[in-house]
Amino acid sequence: MSTEGLRAALRDTAHWAWLDGALVAAAERPGTVGRAFAAAGRRTGRAPLPAAPGWTADEAARTLLLAALPPDRAAAEAGDLYHHGDADEKRAVLKALPMLPVGTQAVPLLHDAIRTNDVRLVAAALGPYARHLDQAAWRQAVLKCVFMGVPLDAVDRLDERADPELAGMLADFAAELAAAGRPMPGDAADLLRRLTREET
Structure with missing residues (x-):
């Protein structure tokens, strides 16, 4: 799965307007990503995405939020969100890693x-x-x-x-x-x- 595929899977949902705004904010003000990341489960729900097999809506939203960050912030923010997150948030970070510019x-x-x-x-x-x-x-x-x-x-x-x-x-x-x-x-x-x- 790619970020483009996840974006397409979420674009036609009722939650896209909120997520689109959160993505813009993450890119422009990276410090806001933590609040949006935590809120994703409530704002987008946790239902499976038929267009993205193996992904739930909150996992896809959280991945897009991480991918929207400036590249030099991705590794640090991913680590921070993982260590302070619940099990769902940790899993979303792990699934996002292949799509982030974090190297090793x-x-x-x-x-x-x-x-x-x-x-x-x-x-x-x-x-x-x-x-x-x-x-x-x-x-x-x-x-x-x-x-x-x-x-x-x-x-x-x-x-x-x-x-x-x-x-x-x-x-x-x-x-x-x-x-x-x-x-x-x-x-x-x-x-x-x-x-x-x-x-x-």
Whole structure:
């Protein structure tokens, strides 16, 4: 998804007039973004956007607010809004990161999200911006998804990045589950089979 796609998905809603004004304010007076970011859930609602699958109205609005900021303010404001936000606001920041001019500056936000026990934050942390995670941290995050039951289709570039080290970690976890009489989640078992076939 792009900011243009999110803008198009919101433009024909009843909330566009408020959001359009908030976007202008964010660009011209960046200090106002915090109030608008917090108000987005109430002003736009949290309903899914049919034109932007996987996105809710408040997530899309918050992403556009961050994208409207002057480029040199984006990383700092994203970090501040993440650390002071509730779970919905944190998730919106994580989903916005691939569309912001932040380079690798926001990687600490991914590490923070991955440390939580909130499955929605862990899943959001493994979206497209996770390309900036080093391979060791990425493997641990994928294993945490399996442990927490986060569907692996949430992991961006999963098959591209999966490697023999991840296969070994998955095999060890599968053995632990088998010893406890518990099955491996289906998508993780499928991934392990794919990786094992590639090795052989």
